Amino acid sequence: MPRAIVLHRNDNVATLIDAGRAGETCSLQGESAAEVKLLQDVPFGHKVCIRETPAGADVLKYGQVIGKASRSLKAGEHAHTHNVESARGRGDQAKR
Amino acid sequence: MAKTFLGYPRENGTVGVRNWVAVVSVMDNCNPVTRAICAQVDGTIAVTTLFVRGQYGRDLEIAYNTLAGMGRNPNIAAVLLVGLEEQTTEEVARRIRPAGKPVEAVHLQPNGTINCVAEGTRRALRLVVRASNARRRSCATSELMLGVQCGGSDTTSGLTCNPVIGRLSDRVVEEGGTVIISETSEFFGAEHLFAARAASPAIAKAFTDMVVRLEREAMSQGMDIRGTNPTPDNMRGGLTTIEEKALGAMAKSGTSRLRGVLSYGEAPSSKGLHFLDAPAPAVENLTALAAAGCQLVFFGTGVGNPIGNMVSPTAKVSGNVNTLRTMADNIDFDASDILEKKASVGAVGDRLYDYAIEVASGTRTSSEILDVRETAISRFAPTI
Known part of the structure; x- marks a missing residue:
């Protein structure tokens, strides 16, 4: 069973420390002892969403904001650059 | 004693x-x-x-x-x-x-x-x-100036090597020594936490101003910095945003008070933890740390970056089990027990401290022995 670490009780993502396959149950460690069923393959070191997160909501890791959901995320979904946006260094969004 | x-x-x-x-x-x-x-x-x-x-x-x-x-x-x-x-x-x-x-x-x-x-x-x-007439003698660890850096980061960096290096930083500062952390862009999203550790409001402001100035400069280019920082290999390693990378990178500084802020090319004039305003890429940043007077650099890596500095022996620390296997020749210290055996950051960090004392006393690092070392001084304007 792949393992994932939750770093803060408020976090809505966990970091996998094994490679996970779609359909596998992932055991959460650290600040949670729950389990989450992976909806997709999640590579080693990548993050899985552990709580429903609406589009535009903060994505939290270490209890801190690491970005915003660029679309809604389901628990078990791979959370990465395709669905989480940075809010920093965004010259592309700066008002001219 | x-x-x-x-x-x-x-x-x-x-x-x-x-x-x-x-x-x-x-x-x-x-x-x-x-x-x-x-x-x-x-x-x-x-x-x-x-x-x-x-x-x-x-x-x-x-x-x-x-x-x-x-x-x-x-x-x-x-x-x-x-x-x-x-x-x-x-x-x-x-x-x-x-x-x-x-x-x-x-x-x-x-x-x-x-x-x-x-x-x-x-x-x-x-x-x-x-x-060669010089001989090694017993010297106080308060004379050590340690540079801390990360490169080829992934999500294991913020969980293993960087916090372990943070423990080493705390030990060096507790013993009266000096630690320098730099890589200004890698505070985007973590600067509020680091500024709160400043010994005075003036130091907090000087640090924050450096971060804000760099972000403004980057944004003036009209692009998303993602792809440059985090880099393609950072993202392959699971890091999604610069904020996530920064929160992990800051762990290298440990928990002590921020005592001073330095510009590129400057050296600290007091002991304790300092921030140096220098670009994040390894070669350029290591050069700034060496020029500031760091006698050694501890470098956390996730997906692996072998490069070291000519002047400051550079030791690589990783907690990524895959990298420890595929790039074993380039890694000096294995911090994987944190994820694999649930070892505490403090215990692994104390082992890293003992190793750092050996490196300071003459134990050579992989980047020295293999001569994977390079120098690059930052350049901000065109030549004429």
Whole structure:
């Protein structure tokens, strides 16, 4: 069973420390002892969403904001650059 | 009892962890001579550079200060400058002389390459003989100045190697030593937490101003920095945003108070934790740490970045089990017990401290032995 670490009780993502396959149950460690069923393959070191997160909501890791959901995320979904946006260094969004 | 390591005490009270003669190019056109001298003379290190000629204003000051800072570094017993002409060489030489070590120079004008290499080789030979009279002695760990860096980061970096390096930082600061963290862009999203550790509001503001200025500069380019930082390999390793990377990177600084803030090319004037405003890429950042006087650098890596610095021995720490297997030759310290055996950061960090004392006392790092070392001084404006 792949393992994932939750770093803060408020976090809505966990970091996998094994490679996970779609359909596998992932055991959460650290600040949670729950389990989450992976909806997709999640590579080693990548993050899985552990709580429903609406589009535009903060994505939290270490209890801190690491970005915003660029679309809604389901628990078990791979959370990465395709669905989480940075809010920093965004010259592309700066008002001219 | 005061903690000690075996180092080389220098004239000016600093302590080296290595005892090299540095052959330093004053500008890029001198690099072939520098390399030829170092190929012939054991006990030397080649500090090459790009540009300098054609630089002006702030960039030229940074170049002189950084080259001289590497020359002043306590790991360097003596300096041989390789210049094109005497006036520029003197700008670097006069900045090194206050350190009290021998500073000699050879010039390409009017001697030409072959004569310059021959004269430089003779001088380097004599400097190495003289340097080799030094013996390691017991020195207080309060004399250590540690640089902390990360590169080739992934999500294991913020969970393993960086917090473990943070524990080492705390130990060095507790014992009266100095720690420098830098990589300004890698505070985007974590700066509020770091600023809260500043010893005074003025220090907090100086630090925050440096982060804000850099972000504004980057944003003025009209692009998303993602792809440059985090890099493609950071993202392959699971890091999604610069905020996530920064929160993991900051762990290298440990938990102590931020005592001072430095500009590129500057050295700390007090002990404790300092922030240095320097670009994040490894070669450029390591160069700034070496120029600030760090005798050694501990470098956390996730997906793996082997590069080290010429002047400051660079030790690689990783907690990624895959990288520890595929890039084992490049990694000096295994921090994987944190994820694999649930070992505490404190326990692994204390082991890293013991290893750092060995490195300071002469144990060589992989990047030194394999000579995977490079120098790059930041350049902010065009040459003319």
